[in-house]
Amino acid sequence: MAGGELALIEAFERLLERGQASDPRVLRALGDDASVVRAGAYAVTSIDTVTEGVHFRSAQLTPAEIGHRAVAGAASDLAAMGAAPGEAHLALGLPTGYRGAPELMEGAENVARSCGLTIAGGDITRAAELFVSVAVTGWAEDPATLIGRDGARPGDLVGVTGELGGAAGGLALLDGRVEIDDAVARAALRARYAVPEPRLSAGRALAAAGARAMIDLSDGLATDAGHLARRSGVELELWLSALPLSPGLDEVAEQLGIAAAELAATGGDDYELCVCVPPSASAIAAAAARSCKLNLTWIGKVHRGAAGVRFADSAKPGLRGYEHSL
């Protein structure tokens, strides 16, 4: 084992040690074959991988941002279920000579902590290209409090947290496809792509407020709302003109030569939540989002009809988000 690799394993061990020390649920995180954690009644688990050249380019992001995005993307799945945050286990695939791993782990740890997750274990291996697989577990005492994609009913309102399109704008900036003069706007767009915030508290608050179906927006609203519509067997009528646009998106969209709302509907990686709520619960749902410092914008309605998404005010039929897994 080379010196750099030993240092890396020690950095990982320190990370696990901190997790174990700070989280009384974690009985064993370090030095054993597996972590041991006091469980809730129901485990909510997702695994998510980001790979070089598919989900990110190392030339565009710091190692800390790569670690952040990997954990945020997995944690976002827990948010979409309305689960309480639990633990994360990281599997790192590192190309020979990769120097960024300690910083990557720090980025992973910081976002994990910020959303209440403890990194309780992991695995480091050599790989041809950098990848990070993150398994996250959340907990629920009653499975009825968890929100699937399958519960939307005709008459429900469709809401979305925060703003859309910012991550796509940030990526366009990093790709050099657009130029923004205002440094503040530039930094804000870049941050939406580089350090997304998983909406764990909002997910739990919306679940408690009566959400019937929920999904996080990783592949873009058009695609992800389509998953929800098909799983629920309903038609989602969405209103392009109602979409909440990230600040600065107008300028990005203009340079790209597409409508800002269309970019907001199709751009991926925003990690906002799309939620279906019966009209009777709409005020309490909006208040729940506000309690997490997020706007909830009503962007459509659920109908009986062909399972899928229909943009009521789009000239183009069949808007699609990108699908970054395959």
Next chain:
Amino acid sequence: MAGGELALIEAFERLLERGQASDPRVLRALGDDASVVRAGAYAVTSIDTVTEGVHFRSAQLTPAEIGHRAVAGAASDLAAMGAAPGEAHLALGLPTGYRGAPELMEGAENVARSCGLTIAGGDITRAAELFVSVAVTGWAEDPATLIGRDGARPGDLVGVTGELGGAAGGLALLDGRVEIDDAVARAALRARYAVPEPRLSAGRALAAAGARAMIDLSDGLATDAGHLARRSGVELELWLSALPLSPGLDEVAEQLGIAAAELAATGGDDYELCVCVPPSASAIAAAAARSCKLNLTWIGKVHRGAAGVRFADSAKPGLRGYEHSL
């Protein structure tokens, strides 16, 4: 999404559907942001990755064997804790054009089922080289029934399940470094490498029989027993001449020009269990292993002393297994 990729996702969905249908603990496995599973009191979790060219070569194994080994390696960590099997979540990284994924998933599912695990979720992504990350969770009602690496005490006996060296022999065969005429012996050695059996029942039985410390043998006895010794702060005196050798290992070792016992002590991927047991519990531990159709062979003793492994009857000091993770 190309037709082949859609077929792949459908194959994965069928796998999850079967898991959900066959395991009443699994409430949601399919079509949601995360799986939902009824938990035990304590979650025991490990994540493990195998990557092309580091842990296996696609030219040497069928896709089903690659899937089998990936799940077996992760499940073996649960065995070493004495945990009851629970769920597995798979993250597949597939090179463009890779055709083996459905078969790989079948191999993963078969070994999962054979050791009581349910595949409850997963993620498929493109990657430069094939990799499989497997997060496994087992369960325990009382954390005191789980066996760490840190419990070995002076006076304990050191035992090992099954036979050692077979996987290293199988790999030598596949690498073309040795030739074995007997087709049965050849197939048996190859199987030890290609389709290892994680010792989940034996792990639980040994835990119940009074094991004080346990580790699974992935990097080889010399290395893995060293981890256990250091975590327990004890010296493990091991007897090379006592190691149980896989059938056919003598011939392999002769062709490789090393002692068979040395190959058994250093070869990786056997996934047997190394266990420390107080002498008063040795008979019941051996009976526990036999109840799982495995021999338990006493291969050494625990002493006060410098934390580490000492081979009492080896001419070479400092035998090391390989470490396949970095």
